[in-house]
Amino acid sequence: MKLNIEGLLVYFPYDYIYPEQYSYMLELKRTLDAKGHGVLEMPSGTGKTISLLSLIVAYQKAFPLDVTKLIYCSRTVPEIEKVVEELRKLMEFYAKETGEVNNFLALALSSRKNLCIHPEVSSLRFGKEVDGKCHSLTASYIRAQRHSNPDQPVCRFYEEFDAVGRQVPLPAGIYNLDDLKDFGRRKGWCPYYLARYSILHANIVVYSYHYLLDPKIADLVSKELAKKSVVVFDEAHNIDNVCIDSMSVNITRRTLDRCQGNVETLQHTIQKIKDTDAAKLREEYRRLVEGLKEANIARETDVYLANPVLPDEILQEAVPGSIRTAEHFLGFLRRFLEYLKSRLRVHHVVQESAPQFLKDIFEKVCIDRKPLRFCAERLQSLLRTLEIADIADFSAVTLIANFATLVSTYSLGFTIIIEPFDDRTPTIANPVLHFSCMDPSIAIKPVFQRFQSVVITSGTLSPLDIYPKILDFRPVTMASFTMTLARTCLCPLIVGRGNDQVALSSKFETREDFAVIRNYGNLLLEMSAIVPDGIVAFFTSYVYMENIVASWYEQGILENIQRNKLIFIETQDAAETSMALEKYQEACENGRGAILLSVARGKVSEGIDFVHHFGRAVIMFGVPYVYTQSRILKARLEYLRDQFQIRENDFLTFDAMRHAAQCVGRAIRGKTDYGLMIFADKRYARADKRGKLPRWIQEHISDGSLNLTVDETVQLSKHFLRQMAQPFRQEDQLGLSLLTLEQLQSEDMLKKIAQIAHQA
């Protein structure tokens, strides 16, 4: 249908529309109009992606000069591919309605592992290996060597792309990862570099967060994207953690040992080159004196990871004299390494700030701040000069250099914690230096500054106001949308007591309590008898799940559950869990029914949807608080309190509730879907917890279902499931939660729609 969103003609590729989709588009349009940023929360399964795409594409078509590009960031590879498929659907609809040939170029970009078509390289299993191997075939000096030595292996796909691929832009169309590969195979071009090159002139780019948020990658990939772009972060409920991750570094003794090895290798290589080709080193020196560090900027394949600090922090001056010659720099690295080794020999926990660290290093080994800042840059230059093929081998020394640059660049927002041993195993020495970022706004700041509109959206962003705070930006729109429902297809229940009135909670004091564990077991057992097909249960942590499973096994509860359903359990091994997941789905498909025991914050809870019969009930055992004894977390909480005036408890609860909401939200993926959401912890009943759940879940929790026993839960569930099992047709929804174009245009409906969005 064609919609009129405040004067903008929007093509929407479906015959009907949900009211909240219309409302969402309205808010989105206002954000774009204001050229500002927005935070939008809309329940999962209400067609958020297609609404976003429809509106932004329409906006791009209407105002091609105001919005030149859409950069859509998502979290996982399947998500990225889904977005592109939805986009394809939209474009097909455009073509059908307008009859014009589509002139949009949209493509997905992913890592080499997902795009490589080189037969040898692509058969490697790990992304890192693929990257390293690719680098060893495509680096500029490797290719230069080929001129003198034709036996030098290079990647023919890259050669072909380099020779002709850049002359003609990628023809307009929608390119998913597989389409890119097909295209690459047809032309004999490298799809990865083709995609990286094409994102510069593409209308829509879909890729993962890291390409924009991790400075080490963003500087290589996304540096030249136009300012007049709209950036969308989908599934953004965890965006602060992504930001923090991309700026943090951990150094163990093993890292240092490997780094030592790297330095030795470098030393040998330098010696060799000095004997044979001293001019090369002299040339590098000259370049560094003149500050021509970017003389070879065009060589996209040379750099494995760019400078770890954000672009505006990179110094625009020449490398200081003390580390200009290769030997001096190596000596410098050695000293730094020795210093780090001495720091790791501590017997007690040390926590200090970056300035403290710098002061200490100056006092102990006379290393100045300025050369430290150039460390990453200088190392890259050296690796390039020495023509080291497999840069993956030098990850340890790169890590150390990156750490040096980071620690000397940022004086605020980071902390250094040195732990001599793991808290769980105090007898085994395993010293780790954590250099952890505490301020997510550091990494995302350039994105907000550079692009005119940044939209942060997800199914679970409550409470909305916390995100602008911790990411430090001023949104022009903040809205949370409810889910209009013709039937209440979600049923959140809070189980606070067992049948024997024992309070159910995963809190630390009662964690080992047999009565609680038994009651949890009873709950699962009873549910397994009444819920059809699939049940997913989430625990607060992996250790907690292991303990509970073990005691359920001893008490014979699992045996009884097996009478009703098969049991699959998430493990720490991803491959094993994938297998379990597939078998779980198979068991749901063939009618036997299954239970998946899983962990909040685990991979399953973040990336896997349990649509329809794959998840008729989700049980959340306990409140998934993060492990609060961690020093890194404590430091971060302190920082949040000091800098952003967010109380520790508020943040912890917020963090726990967003994960709980993510877990239970996995079961509902649309209005035709239905599912039970069982919160098995009495603490959920408290207003401060409940209030932090997304509105679309909160509003279905009735006062009567705040402190149920297991039996009452079973009764309510039975009733709910029986109701939901009735046929549900399109007519039942029409006019309520599903609108035709005429219905949408009526005055009444527009008034109602205005109430859907709740401005925060």
Place this chain on the structure above:
Amino acid sequence: MASLSEEVLLVVKKVRQRKQDGTLYLMAERIAWGPEGKDRFTVSHPYSDIRCQKISPDGKAKVQLQLVLHTGESTTFHFANESTALKDREAAKELLQQLLPKFKKKANKELEEKNRMLQEDPVLFQLYKDLVVSQVISAEEFWANRLGGLNNSEPAPYSNKQEVGISGAFLADIRPQTDGCNGLRYNLTTDIIESIFRTYPAVKQKYSENVPHSLTEKEFWTRFFQSHYFHRDRINTGTQDIFSECAKQDEKGLMSLVNKGVKNPLVDLLSLEDKTLDEGYGLKQALPSTSNTNKTVKESSNAAIIKRFNHHSAMVLAAGSRKNEVPADQASETSSTDGNSRDSDFFQPPVKKVKLQEAIEYEDLQRESKQKTVALNLKKSDRYAHGPVPLQSQKYTTSQDIINAVNCIQQEMAHYKPNLTQVREQNSNTFLPSTEMVPSDIQGELKHLYVAAGELLRHFWSCFPVNTSFLEDKVIKMKSNLERFQMTKLSPFKEKLQRQYLGTNVSINRWADDFTTGLLFFHYMSVLKTEIK
């Protein structure tokens, strides 16, 4: 004796059959009885024909052994040697007990198949009654070309009955009971054993290796329940356990399952993440998973329980759907034939595309214009697309053959006289004058006769061209069969009709006459064909 080459396993003298004294012989493949003083067997049954043996109760005066055949007939032997009657019978019984099961399997399968066909196809059953029971043709002849055809073709859809799965909790159902003193009793049913075998092939393998050579069945299961394998989470009872290997095999099985990877890319957690952080970056520490040293005993036993549950569930699931798995496996084989793993990319997109499309579909936003349809399950899609193609005969006929045939037909045609009076009119397309006038039982009988005649003719014609001596024999036999059919079935029926419904059923008479003339013609043809050959 009839065939001396046969190995005689047991000879029992003084065995009476039908009040006649004689000798019972148990041979390698059959049981036979010959009357005293005569040099041939009057009774001889291959073991595969025997369904079961019955013996008279111990207290009875007559010591007898009855053999019940699959056909339903039975033969009774009376052991008449007064002093050793019981012993003789026991010996025969024991031997039969050992011999029969060996043949049973082979026979049973075929027999079951025949039985099933007869039960599911009433027409065939009637035909069987008409032709075999009335001994027009022998059972072997009847089945000869039916079973062959069936065995070649794929199992008919209706034979594909759904298999019963395994309860997920079958191990939990084996509840030990105390037997009063210091022991435990486990009650095992064949169902449970079957479940164990299907879920844990390793145990089955152990069973077939050890039972009954080195262990009795009871000992085997006792050890099973005592073993560390059954109580895997508890303390190890010693490594000299015959099941210790099973655990290893289970582990391997799980590993291979894991390594096989998942077909659905949406649940593949390994490829979920797009760009993982390099080692050393990020907040989370690398897991110290490689070193098991810092894991406590309890933790590792917990992990073992979890692993075991995953394995158990996967095996139960696989055991329940083993049948359906075959085509899926074939599909995956074809995709992996291309060697290195990444090349299977070429085959991956279909699954992935479908899953992606499913994931982005909003069924309620679309107008329900397209009806949901059931996918057509085609065995041979090219046949569906192109229609039936005439079978090209595999053998090429030589030009000489063709010339001969043409000559033959020319000859035929020269002598051919159209017998116009016998040509049936178009409008009376059925030979039944009018259905109302003939009672239904007669109609039924007529139908059966018609079908039976058709069947016989089919047999008859299937012998052409007669190019082997076997077929020649068969043609002759079939001709006699046809004649016999006419004699025993057709003529009585005709007479009966004539007796009861004089004159009303001219056309039946005519049909019967047709049959006779037809028969003569066939006869003529067969002779002719034999000559051609």
